[in-house]
Amino acid sequence: MLYITESCVGCAQCMFACRKGAIEVEGKAIIDNDVCSECMRCRDYCPLDAIRIVSE
Ligand code: SF4
Ligand code: SF4
Structure with missing residues (x-):
């Protein structure tokens, strides 16, 4: 499970990087x-390291 931290500025780089269409941006x-699918491609594109994974 992924979550977005408060440092997100809504730049949408992660949305464009995601091949599953799993990210929308509305301010954040x-x-x-x-x-x-937890491929973590989005995290590689986030300039602010705002995407984190929660281990279940
Ligand atoms: S981990 Fe992969 S599938 Fe999940 S939101 Fe990021 S890029 Fe998309
Ligand atoms: S790339 Fe990072 S800062 Fe930009 S919208 Fe996605 S999570 Fe937020």
């Missing part, structure tokens, strides 16, 4: 964890 990024 929103991840649909039902769609996300």
